[in-house]
Amino acid sequence: MIWKPMNITVKLFATFRNGRFKVARQEHPQGTSCRTIMLGLGLSEDEIGVVLVNGRHVPLDQVLHDGDTLALFPLVGGG
Amino acid sequence: MLNVLEYLQKCSAGGLLPWAAQLEAVERLGLSHAAVEEFALANGLLPARYQRNRNMISVAEQLQLFRSRIAVIGCGGLGGYIIEELARLGVGQIVAVDPDKFEEHNLNRQLLSTPANLGRAKVAAALDRVNEVNPAVKLIPVRTFFRAANGRELLQGVTVAVDALDSIACRLELAETCAGMDIPMVHGAIGGWYGHVATQLPGDTTVQSIYRNWVQGEGIEKDLGNPAFTPAVVASLQVAEVCKIVLGRGELLRRRKLSIDLLDMEMHEISYHAPAEVIHFPTREIEHERAAG
Numbered sequence: 001m002i003w004k005p006m007n008i009t010v011k012l013f014a015t016f017r018n019g020r021f022k023v024a025r026q027e028h029p030q031g032t033s034c035r036t037i038m039l040g041l042g043l044s045e046d047e048i049g050v051v052l053v054n055g056r057h058v059p060l061d062q063v064l065h066d067g068d069t070l071a072l073f074p075l076v077g078g079g
Numbered sequence: 080m081l082n083v084l085e086y087l088q089k090c091s092a093g094g095l096l097p098w099a100a101q102l103e104a105v106e107r108l109g110l111s112h113a114a115v116e117e118f119a120l121a122n123g124l125l126p127a128r129y130q131r132n133r134n135m136i137s138v139a140e141q142l143q144l145f146r147s148r149i150a151v152i153g154c155g156g157l158g159g160y161i162i163e164e165l166a167r168l169g170v171g172q173i174v175a176v177d178p179d180k181f182e183e184h185n186l187n188r189q190l191l192s193t194p195a196n197l198g199r200a201k202v203a204a205a206l207d208r209v210n211e212v213n214p215a216v217k218l219i220p221v222r223t224f225f226r227a228a229n230g231r232e233l234l235q236g237v238t239v240a241v242d243a244l245d246s247i248a249c250r251l252e253l254a255e256t257c258a259g260m261d262i263p264m265v266h267g268a269i270g271g272w273y274g275h276v277a278t279q280l281p282g283d284t285t286v287q288s289i290y291r292n293w294v295q296g297e298g299i300e301k302d303l304g305n306p307a308f309t310p311a312v313v314a315s316l317q318v319a320e321v322c323k324i325v326l327g328r329g330e331l332l333r334r335r336k337l338s339i340d341l342l343d344m345e346m347h348e349i350s351y352h353a354p355a356e357v358i359h360f361p362t363r364e365i366e367h368e369r370a371a372g
Contacts, residue, residue, distance in 0.1 A: 013338070013340065013347065014271075014272070014273040014299065014338075014340055014342075015271070015273070015299050015303070017343075022343075045292070046294060046295075046296060047299075048292050049289075049290075049292065049293075049298065050289075050292075050349060051292065052349070055350065057288070057291075057351075060292070073338065073349075074270075074273075074298065074299045075247075075290075075292070075293060075297075075298035075299065076268045076269065076270040076273055076274060076275055076298045076299055076300065077245070077246070077247040077250070077268050077270065077290075077293075077297055077298035077300060078156070078245050078268060078269045078270045078297070078298065078299075078300025078301075078305055079153045079155055079156055079157045079158065079242075079243045079244050079245035079267070079268065079269065079310075
């Protein structure tokens with residue numbers, strides 16, 4: 001079997017876009033989790049508000065599949 | 080002794096009761112502004128100050144608003160605008176809760192703050208403002224922190240609670256108190272160019288879901304602060320939700336969060352539907368502690 005990377009669409013929102021991107025297609029090895037991608041973007045867990053995969057809320061440890069769209073929103077809590 | 084209804088009807092034209100007549104009724108008949116307003120509305124007369132509401136809010140609905148009691152938890156960026164809009168909308172009672180005094184760094188955005196108000200309690204400024212804007216509205220100032228321990232007392236008899244807090248921990252306590260008392264809650268939060276709004280009805284756990292990844296600390300507002308316009312946008316969306324809950328109209332932001340980005344001018348709706356499908360994530364010890372209470 002030929003090892004094939006996964007194609008993941010990563011969407012970033014609000015301040016996560018600063019110095020990064022709004023949307024990007026990335027290749028990751030099979031078995032990559034949301035957390036690995038988050039850390040690869042230089043983000044830390046305590047900045048995370050919402051993690052969506054294909055529009056559904058998931059834990060950061062969720063393992064991604066080929067063709068998934070990961071969306072990350074920062075935590076907002078001011079008034 | 081002049082009959083109040085006859086007097087108010089005599090002064091009205093086309094179903095509208097002018098302010099001057101309301102004022103005269105208060106002075107000549109020794110009634111409170113609130114009593115005159117409720118009496119007028121209950122008898123099909125619309126105080127003329129609400130005439131531009133008339134084609135979207137009926138007299139009966141205006142009475143429903145007048146008979147509601149809305150708690151505004153936090154009187155800062157969001158709370159200042161929320162209180163202003165609720166008073167102009169004609170909500171009868173507003174419970175305003177905040178422990179703080181105005182400081183100079185509030186002046187860029189907090190509607191109730193002025194240079195003359197610096198050092199003054201925010202809830203005292205709220206009381207003055209509401210009395211000035213709409214004397215028929217009763218504002219109950221409560222100068223304290225909202226916490227789970229005093230929450231039930233603060234929310235006694237409240238129709239809707241509006242979250243204008245600046246702490247995620249306190250928000251979660253407000254959400255739990257509202258859930259325990261079957262009170263709808265309109266949640267709003269801001270940071271820099273960004274904010275979000277969601278409405279939680281009794282039985283929903285949207286606010287808890289919104290902060291399910293939170294462990295401690297603040298969000299992006301810690302570094303970004305807040306400008307003049309973001310609180311006004313989010314506060315207005317919150318008041319529209321309050322109005323709809325009281326009147327039972329329209330489509331609420333229920334089990335969904337409207338996420339607002341004023342820098343890229345984008346709005347995104349994030350679904351919190353189908354809670355059974357949400358994969359829970361209490362893997363960290365602190366989450367277990369919180370769940371265990």
